[in-house]
Amino acid sequence: MLFEEILQYTLSGLSNGAIYALIGIGFSIIYNATGIINFAQGEFVMLGGMLTLFFMNLLQLPLWAAVPCAVAVSAVAGLLFERLAIKPLRRPTPINLVIITIGGSILIRGLAMLLWGKDTHALQPFSGEEPIAIANATILPQHIWILMITMLIIGINKYFFYHTISGKAMRACSYNSKASSLVGIDVRRMVLFSFVISSAMGAMAGIIVAPLTMTSYDVGIMLGLKGFCAAIIGGMSSGLATVAGGLILGVLESLGAGLISSGYKDAIAFIILLLILFVRPQGLFGKADAERV
């Protein structure tokens, strides 16, 4: 009986964790390119889900067409965000940038509320709602979608950063932006890229999770914070460490809620966050000089 339950907790935790991981990677891509913690990341998660619904309901697009549209629009939103809010800053200090991203998140949330109202909306699951049994534990087809799409995005991400010129240039910027600009890399453009990529990833996370969790204008706050925790556990690496961070967070949350008390579910995430920041600020897997990007 207990084994069965633990298996269920773990499976639920893994699928939640995959979402946290995807959002967390969005945080670390921007952090590595600019040194900014982009607290508006959660809002792009919200935009993904809400825009998909918008395209499906208003323009009557099928799901497969609405998803790329939603991701593209979110990426444009990320681009505008960088151009209009981050770039014009003359002397960016970390505290200014953080406050600007928080302001930006409130703005995006407010606009979404005015545009789409305050209601919660449900998105149809991609392929049915019949639970799938795995040795007495059950998951939904949507969970498999989440795991597959997360793995796919992480794979593409890895390829982009290690095997394309743009990706390598972005990594170079994260190691040393001054030296990169000396060898002819356009650092500002790489910063812009990082916003576009991470907002698109956030949007994708928001889309695949929406059939399970539903979506509304304010869904980004909590998901954003959990993603931030995942990124911190992973030491702000945009690679596998953050993925592991997200999965660990998801599983611990689920086990904690099941075996200890559900009242502490959110507290667990933030206790882990504080512990990591106190004890291992370089992340769970980081050496003192962590590999970033």
Added chain:
Amino acid sequence: MLKKVLLLALALLSFAGCSKKEEGPIKVGALFAVTGPAAFLGEPERNTAQMVIDEINSKGGIKGRKLQLVVYDTMGDTTKAVQLANKLIKNDKVVAIIGPSTTGESMAVIPVVEKEQVPLISCSAGIKITDPVKKWVFKTAQNDSLAVNRIYEHLQQKKQTKVAILTVSDGFGSSGREQLKEQAAKNGITIVLDETYGPKDTDMSAQLTKIRGSQAQAIICWGTNPGPAVVAKNARQLGITMPLFMSHGVSSRKFIELAGDAAEGLKLPSGKVIVAGLLPDTDPQKKALLSYVSSYKKSFNTEGDHFGGHAWDAVMLLKGAIERGGSNAATIRDQLEKTTQFPGIGGMFSYSATDHAGLGKDAFALVEISKKDWVLVK
């Protein structure tokens, strides 16, 4: 000379003020959380209140005097609610206040109306609002305890005595949790598992897995959208077959839409608005319910829910009190207290000196969701 002119002007002004008060409309204040987290309450309440007042005015008002509604948006914020209550009383000089929408705001506003001696008809459900009875405070929303009783009664009939409760950790959920625990022993129910979830949680499968492995024969989930829809979906995913009860917090079409197939077979206590058409003709509330539903649909093109109904009741109770002779704050209060057997949206209201909540357990019907619609549970 100047002093004389000023005095004269003052006298004229106050005279003008006096005469205006006599002939002008009766001012009714309203505090609703039209925006913010409780907007799902405040918005239909504001719409309904305005709609009912317009209807009354179009029929010539009450005893020849029109009503004027002064609405302020509290945004669900207790501090704002208190400020705006003061504004309504001191600047707008209203004879009575309808609202606020949430229990927290109502509790914050009570000291103000008690001090200023203006009747308040709250649209929130918290039992603390009228227990103990406060001289100037009434309410229209049904007590949570009535909803809890309705579920427990049904469980007793089915001989299911072991329940697991899953409540949201906000005001609504903790009030429900308190009532669920308090009423349990009296109804011969044992709570074998007491779980909670956060208002923004997106996955409750851990709690439900724990419940699945327990002795419970039924689950009672207490929350407002979207949490309970997630619970319903998770329960379906986990293959939970024991009956799942929801609270009256989700008795709107929105919930069926959100939960989709997972809503099938769920039962919940609800105000009678959503099943107005299904009620037997002998039900004294039926006429009021049908008229509310149809005029709301006509005015706003969506279905009226029981949240708007709380405001309907508040305005109509006030109308009754004024018709019976209430003309200022004190007489309106006295007449409100004399309301007996008024068929409203929330139930049959009978206020008295010892009861300012005014409803009995017939205020709730137990409904089941079947084929994406409501049916009455016999």
